[in-house]
Amino acid sequence: MYRRSLLAAALGAVPVAAAWSQDYPSRPVRVIVGFPPGGGTDLVARPMAQGIQAPLGQTVVVDNKGGANGSVGLEAVAKSAPDGYTLGHVNSSVVLTNPLLYRNLTVNVERDLAPICTVADSAVVLAVPADLPAKDLREFVALAKSKPQELHFGSGGLGSVDHLSFEVLRRQTGVDFMHVPYRGGGPALNDMLGGRIQLMISGYGMYKGQVDAGRLRIIAILGRTRHPALPDVPTAIEQGWPDLVVMSWQGIMAPANTPVPVLEKLEGAYRQALAVPETSKLLESLGYFPSFRGRREMATLIREETAKWTAIIGELNIRLD
Template identity: 40%
Template sequence: MLRRTLLASSLAPPALAQSWAPTRPIRMIVPFVAGGSTDVAARIIAEQMSERLGQPVIVENRGGSGGNIGGEMVARATPDGHTLLMGVTGLLSTNAHIYRNMSFSPARDLAPVGMAYTSDMVIVVPPSLPVRDLAEFVALAKARPGALSFGSSGHGASTHTAAELFRLAAGIELLHVPYRGSGGALADLMSGTIQMMLVQIAATVGAVREQRLRALAATGPQRHPLMPDVPTLAEQGYPQATATSWGAVMTTTGVPPAAIARLSEALQGALVAPIVIQRMTSAGVDPQASTPAELAAFLQAESDKWGRVVREARITVE
């Protein structure tokens, strides 16, 4: 069973879905380098979608510019249903508010196929920082405005915007240090070069268990099975800072409704396969299905939410 349901799910209408079938291999663009949680989830899902569609679904990594390079490839593709995008929170709901010169519009040029996964995050600090819990971290930050820094995987990434959401809720000043991916940021965090990071739980489980990092708060709506002893932000007085990163499958605007229905049916079928649930949860992401219409409504709500954070935190990228 899924750990939680953000969106209700129902399969695409069978008659519409069965009126289209792919005629050649399908490309699924992952707009980041290989190896991250988005890439891992995409490959697990693509394998199962291939079986349901009767054609290979081939994952291609096209990273850069906060996901915009890969996103533009799909936005400019021929709208025939043979090009997919594994989009994420930043690319689909935040980048349009941050990048002043985006060459495409995710809302206009990409069409929803269905939700793919959610991934809760956690606030972690190095053991060398003299705080034992979130309240002590907030108190230290208020006593030393702007002296503490937090790392992220890049401007506009969920590791950046979710941290800004918490910062605004807590009323503290922190210095943002962007990295090219979470790996370098986590290494600097463990060494004490930076003092805090808000990152996907799966990326920190080992370090927390080995006491190389200290977990202060989970950001999801409830405690996560990988860190059941870590209280949520809501439990600690910051319900307005609840945040979950996520992935969703998109295609090119203009793809025929029958193709979208068939692709969505294959995606939703893949997400309830026991092997997919097992492999994805082991990788630290929770399968999450939706219809295209449900995803469209969710994307609008997320864009509104993160747009407010971008404006209030004054986040910009030239």
């Protein structure tokens, strides 16, 4: 009789869980961004959060929790209840390179988080102040070599994709910069506009407004092809550096053990949001390639990209504590 009672309870739990998932979401959803407002990740997270409101039928709020190159926000997601009401909008550095660079992270991406989807890929670009006397990458490298340790590079944090991209740039071109890490791309951009740093590397979306205003210049794309938003800007490959290629992406993750029906509903909501022509056009105008990969594809991407960055970081011998 006891065994029959356990079996009945277990079978009875299935429709209860299914009914709960069907009711999801019944209140607002929070999307945590592990960087300050104004950075490249934040610029994508906000229109995507707005875009999933209609499919979900609920308000979606963006919550910026900057610090430790996105790890503070990621930890907040991992420690949240696995009920679909707290998500993380992440970039690739948070889930790929941070675990390879920091010894004492409290979050294990594979164990503590569940992938939902990717939403955008970004060819990384090199941005400089418009008044810097360098119109392309060749001129920039020559200028930097003529002033060793006099020019400053600003990153969104130690170990971020922009920092690692700079390390690849430094290794391949021989430039010698002072590296100034910030708590996010937004603060670094403010300092570049203020004349305190002379180079940033990130997604174009972060710089578009200032490029349009004539305050910044893009001198190279670190992708294999030019971007439609920057048809006149050549890649580093075109300018003589065939191996200077760095790509990054952004995606959505939930706490581990979030029910599969909830993950599927969220995956579908983001798929719908990205299919809206206005959303895709907005992302392209910001310098991103709209790129939807579902839960399984994103999990595969994380495994493959982790292997790639493991090799790069090992070659550069970078380790952060």
